[in-house]
Amino acid sequence: MDTAGVFNSIQITTDAYRKRLGAVTPAKFHLNPADGGWSYAEVYAHIFDLSILSLEAIERCLTGEAKQRKTPFITRAILYFGAFPPAMKFKVPKQFESRVRKISSAEAAALIAEFEHKLQPYAEKLKTAAPERKIAHPRLGYLNALQWLRFIEIHLKHHLKQLNRIDKQDNFTSLRP
Template identity: 25%
Template sequence: MNKNMNMNMKTTEALQQFEKTAHHYLMELDIFSMEQLLRQPAEGEWSLGQMVQHLIQSALYMQLRNIDQCLAGNGEAAGNEAEMTPDGKAIFAGGSFPPVRVHVPPSPQYTPVQPESKEQLIQGLHTVMDRMRETLPKLAQAPEHSTVPHPRFGPLNAAEWYLLIEMHYRHHLLQLDRLKDAIGAGVQ
C-alpha cells in the first residue's frame, strides 16, 4: 500500500473517531447545568466550559487554519533539516498523546474565556465537525512538503494537522473525567 493510500485511510478513520468523540462531548454537555459548566475546580484551573472552548478554538483557529495554509501551499517547504520533533514522532507513532496532564499557567493568550451559553458550545462543536467533514476530501490534494510548524511537534503537513485534531479531542477526555469528578456530577 502506498503512503498516500495509507494516509487517506488514517484520515478517514480519524474523522470517524473524531465524530464519535465530539458526539460524546455533546452528550456530556446535555447532562450539565450552565452553573456546572462554568465551575472551576480550583483557582487557575479550567472549567468544563473552558475546556470545550479550548477544543473548539484550537481546532478552528489553529489546527484547521494551519491545514488551510498547507492546502493553499502557503506552508513552509520542509527540507531535511526541518523534521518532526521526537515528541511529534512519538505521538504520531502511537496515535495519541501520552496520558499525562499538561498544565499551562493561566494567561490571557492561552486561557479560554468562559462560554456565554451551552448553545455556544454545542454550535462550536458542530462547526468543528462540519469543517472536519469539509476538509477530509481536500487532504488528498495537499502537497506533502507544505508544512506549518507546531510549537512542540515541529513541522506538520495537512494530514498530520488533521490527525492531531482527533488526538487532541480524545486526549481531553481525561480532563473531562477529572472535571466531572471535581464538579460532583457523578455521571460516568
C-alpha cells in the same frame, strides 16, 4: 495514517463532547474544580476554538503557504501512538491564553457545530495533501495537513479525558472568573 479512520474518530469524539454538554447542568458547566483546573466552559472554549484554528493550519498546508521542514521525532511518536506522553504537561501557548474563557452551553454547542461544518470539506481535500508541505505548530514543530488532522483527534481525546477527571471531582468553586 488512515485518514478515514481519523475522521471517524474525530466524529465519535465530537459526539461524546455533544452528549456530555447535554448532560451537564448550566450551573456546573461554569464551575471550576477545587484543584484549580478549568471548568467545562473553559475546556469547551479551548478545544473547539483551537480545533477550528487547526483546520485553518490544514488549509494553509493545502494552499501553498506551507514550508518543507522536518517534523520532530517526539511529535512523530505522539502522532503514531495517538496520545501525549503521560509525563508531558502542556500549558496553553501564550498566544492562545486569552482565547481560553468561560462560554455558555449555547456557545459551546455553536462552536461544536462550527467545527463540524468546517471539518466536512477536508475529507476530500486531504486526499491530495502533499506530505512535505508543513505549517508550524506552537509546541510540536512543523506538521503537514494529515498530521494536523491527527493532532486534532489526539487533542480532542486528551481534553475529553480532562472532562472525565472533572466529572469525578465533587469539589467545585465558582471563585474564578
